[in-house]
Amino acid sequence: MAERFENGVPADRLTGVAWRKASYSGSVGNCVEVAPLASGxxxxxxxxxxxxxxxxxxxxxxxxxxxxxxxxxFDDVLQ
Structure with missing residues (x-):
């Protein structure tokens, strides 16, 4: 069974995952990244x-x- 991670887990504990960010991300790294986990x-x-x-x-x-x-x-949060 896949390990279950809680919110706030240090991201470096999520080994073997493929992080990716949107192509809209700027060159200064102003983006969030997502990764699917084995748990789904x-x-x-x-x-x-x-x-x-x-x-x-x-x-x-x-x-x-x-x-x-x-x-x-959520467009209003950018105004």
Whole structure:
């Protein structure tokens, strides 16, 4: 069974995962990175602090967030 990680886990404890960031990320690393985990969950970290804490989300949580982002529900936080 895959190890279960809690939110705030040091990202460097997530060994063997493939972190990736959006192509929209700037050259100064102002982006978040995501990685699928063996448990089926998704980890997210700040690309500027790759060993810092990672947040872990279920697939349902990430799907709900992405659907809201695609619909523009969070556009106001950038204003």
């Amino acid at each position: 969950e998704i980890a997210m970290r700040n690309s500027r602090f790759p060993t810092g804490p990672a947040l872990v989300y279920t697939r349902a949580e990430m799907a709900a967030f992405l659907a809201g982002a695609k619909d523009g529900e």
